[in-house]
Amino acid sequence: MFRGNSRKEFNHYPLIAxxxxxxxxxxxxxxxxxxxxxxxxxxxxxHKQLAYLPxxxxxxxxxxxxxxxxxxxxxxxxxxxxxxxxxxEILSRGSxxxxxxxxxxPTRDAPFYIVSVFEKHPDKTTSPVYWFRVSSYTGVVxxxxxxxxxxxxxxxxxxxxx
Numbered sequence: 001m002f003r004g005n006s007r008k009e010f011n012h013y014p015l016i017a018x019x020x021x022x023x024x025x026x027x028x029x030x031x032x033x034x035x036x037x038x039x040x041x042x043x044x045x046x047h048k049q050l051a052y053l054p055x056x057x058x059x060x061x062x063x064x065x066x067x068x069x070x071x072x073x074x075x076x077x078x079x080x081x082x083x084x085x086x087x088x089e090i091l092s093r094g095s096x097x098x099x100x101x102x103x104x105x106p107t108r109d110a111p112f113y114i115v116s117v118f119e120k121h122p123d124k125t126t127s128p129v130y131w132f133r134v135s136s137y138t139g140v141v142x143x144x145x146x147x148x149x150x151x152x153x154x155x156x157x158x159x160x161x162x
Contacts, residue, residue, distance in 0.1 A: 068102050071113035071134040074141050076100050080159050081117055084129060088119060095122050098129065106136040130159065 066074075075081060085098035097120045104114035112133040119127040131144040133151050142151035143159070 066113070066134060066136050066139045068105065068113060070139065071115060071136070072100060072102050074134055074139055075115040075117065075132045078141070078154075080157070081130065084117075084159065088129075096120065111136045 081098075081100070088096055088098050098117065099120050100115055100117045102113050103116050104110075104112075106112055112135055115132045115134060116128060117130040117132075119129060121127065132141055133144070134141050141154060143154065143157045144150070145152045145157070
């Protein structure tokens with residue numbers, strides 16, 4: 001009886017091994033497809049960044065027209081940001097304030113100011129609300145879509161879902 005059971009188990013080993021190898025092979029090909037899509041989206045993203053640079057600005061740093069204060073004001077004065085600031089302050093009965101900060105300045109590889117909008121709580125903690133990037137050459141403001149994890153146009157941005 002022991003011999004019969006071991007024989008049955010032995011007959012299933014090749015099937016189980018084939019199944020496992022098939023799963024691993026499928027996973028490997030799925031992983032490669034995802035990797036190639038990431039590379040393709042990075043290439044598109046880099047071309048998108050360059051589209052915001054005028055031809056003369058690609059070589060001349062002095063042609064930047066937007067400074068840090070201007071980038072801050074472009075974001076802070078957006079109607080959606082002001083509406084959200086009022087909403088948070090009203091709902092918190094004035095205990096939570098909304099502020100903004102220029103987090104990063106432009107570099108050669110990333111010619112954008114990064115501006116964050118956040119809540120300032122009474123216990124001195126902060127909570128992020130929005131992130132934006134502002135082109136240091138053109139002043140184009142783009143909000144970060146947290147679902148897609150990419151910057152989108154203001155026209156596509158609908159933070160209130162209305």
